[in-house]
Amino acid sequence: MDLNLADKTVFIAAASKGIGAGLATAFAREGARVAISSSSQENLDRAKAKILAETGVEVGTYVMDVGSLESVSQCMERVLRDLGHVDILVPNGPGPKPVGAADVTDAQLLAALTSNLMSTIAMCRAALPAMKQRRFGRIIILASSTGREPDAGMTLSNVARAGVLAYVKTLSREVGSQGITVNAILTGGVMTERTVGLIRGDAEQSGRPYEEVLAEAGAAIPAGYIASPEQFVPTLVFLASEAAAYVNGVNLPVDGGYMKAI
Numbered sequence: 685m686d687l688n689l690a691d692k693t694v695f696i697a698a699a700s701k702g703i704g705a706g707l708a709t710a711f712a713r714e715g716a717r718v719a720i721s722s723s724s725q726e727n728l729d730r731a732k733a734k735i736l737a738e739t740g741v742e743v744g745t746y747v748m749d750v751g752s753l754e755s756v757s758q759c760m761e762r763v764l765r766d767l768g769h770v771d772i773l774v775p776n777g778p779g780p781k782p783v784g785a786a787d788v789t790d791a792q793l794l795a796a797l798t799s800n801l802m803s804t805i806a807m808c809r810a811a812l813p814a815m816k817q818r819r820f821g822r823i824i825i826l827a828s829s830t831g832r833e834p835d836a837g838m839t840l841s842n843v844a845r846a847g848v849l850a851y852v853k854t855l856s857r858e859v860g861s862q863g864i865t866v867n868a869i870l871t872g873g874v875m876t877e878r879t880v881g882l883i884r885g886d887a888e889q890s891g892r893p894y895e896e897v898l899a900e901a902g903a904a905i906p907a908g909y910i911a912s913p914e915q916f917v918p919t920l921v922f923l924a925s926e927a928a929a930y931v932n933g934v935n936l937p938v939d940g941g942y943m944k945a946i
Contacts, residue, residue: 687714687921687922687924687925687926687927688925688926689711689714689715689716689772689921689924689925690714690715690716692716692717692771692772692924693716693717693719693767693768693769693770693771693772694708694711694716694717694718694719694770694771694772694773694774694924695718695719695720695721695763695767695770695772695773695774695811696708696711696718696719696720696721696774696776697720697721697748697750697774697775697776697777697803697807698721698722698723698750698776698777698778699720699721699722699731699774699776700720700721700722700724700727700728700730700731701722701727701731701876701877702874702876702877702878702913703776703826703871703874703876703913703916703917704720704774704776704826705720705731705734705735705913706912706913706914706916706917707774707913707917707920707921708720708731708735708743709734709735709738709739709914709917710914710917710918710920710921711772711921711924712735712739712741712743713739713741714921715741716772717744717767718735718741718743718744719743719744719745719746719763719766719767720732720743720744720745720746721745721746721747721748721759721763722745722747722748723747723748723749723750723751724747725745725747728745728746728747729745731743731745732745744763744766744767746759746762746763747759750776750777750778750798750799750800750803751777751795751798751799751803752798753798753802753803753806756803756806756807757806757810760806760807760810760811761810764810764811764814768814769811769814769815769818770811770814770815770821771815771818771820771821771822772821772822772823772824772924773807773808773811773821773822773823773824774823774824774825774826774920775803775804775807775808775823775825775826776825776826777799777800777803777804777826778799778878779800779828779841779878780792780795780796780799780800780838780840780841780844781840782837782838782840782882782885783837783838783839783840784836784837784839785839788839788840792840793840793843796840796841796843796844797843797844797847799844800841800844800845800848801844801847801848801851804825804848804851805851808823808855808866811823812859812864815859815862815863815864816859816862816864818863819862819863819864820863820864821859821862821863821864821865822864822865822923822924822925822928823855823864823865823866823867824867824868824869824920824923824924825848825852825866825867825868825869826868826869826871827845827848827849827852827868827869827870827871827935828841828845828870828871829870829871829872829937829939829942829943830842830845831845831846831847831848831849831868831870831935832846832849832870832935832937832943832945833943833944833945834846848868849868849870849935852866852867852868852933852935853933853935856932856933857933860932860933863929865923865928865929865931865932865933866932866933867923867931867932867933867934867935867936868934868935868936869919869920869936869938870935870936870937870938870939870943871916871938871939872905872937872938872939872940872942872943873901873902873905873910873911873939873940873942874910874911874912874913874916875910875911875912875913876913879910883897883898883901898910904942905939905940905941905942906940906941906942907940907941908940909940910940911940916938919936919938920938923936
């Protein structure tokens with residue numbers, strides 16, 4: 685199926701690793717013009733070289749710290765200056781660390797809201813004028829199942845992601861008539877560095893082998909395993925295409941059936 689992405693410009697935030705890097709690779713294979721960001725130039729250089737080796741496509745790279753709204757604003761200015769516009773925007777940010785509801789501090793909450801909600805809004809705000817002018821845009825926000833089904837001990841993610849899902853629904857209703865779709869992906873299990881770290885933490889806390897905890901986590905998913913980024917990203921690539929023009933305002937779980945909500 686030709687998704688007609690060869691003439692599209694893509695910007696993916698926090699994409700030097702994990703899902704973001706996998707998605708950048710997939711868009712590069714589709715022939716899109718791709719740019720990625722990270723807070724680490726070293727990680728960006730490594731990701732750029734890996735994507736080039738796998739696809740033959742050289743992606744653009746930008747240093748951006750999603751924990752700083754000033755950094756987000758400055759980066760988006762550079763991206764739009766260099767690329768002219770962004771057809772497909774993928775706001776993304778590192779998941780907040782686990783913390784209990786009774787223990788969360790003001791500083792932790794502000795940091796989580798900045799990196800996962802406010803930075804997302806800032807990126808959308810920057811990209812939307814050109815999308816409206818061109819009457820085409822795809823905004824696909826990488827969120828989490830915790831935004832719909834809060835997890836114990838994940839207060840920061842629960843609160844910030846819920847705000848993202850509300851923003852998606854609101855924005856989608858405002859810009860849908862202008863050829864722009866806005867959707868969020870609710871990640872459940874994807875074998876990113878963060879997932880590995882959480883599983884290792886559980887293993888250390890329980891005194892069990894990592895492999896045993898990993899197998900248990902995979903068994904909890906109806907699909908029977910935790911997906912790799914490469915297995916996860918095709919859904920996002922489809923949402924970015926013109927074929928998905930009528931998919932708008934959806935907070936879509938891509939989690940192997942893990943979520944219990946209807």
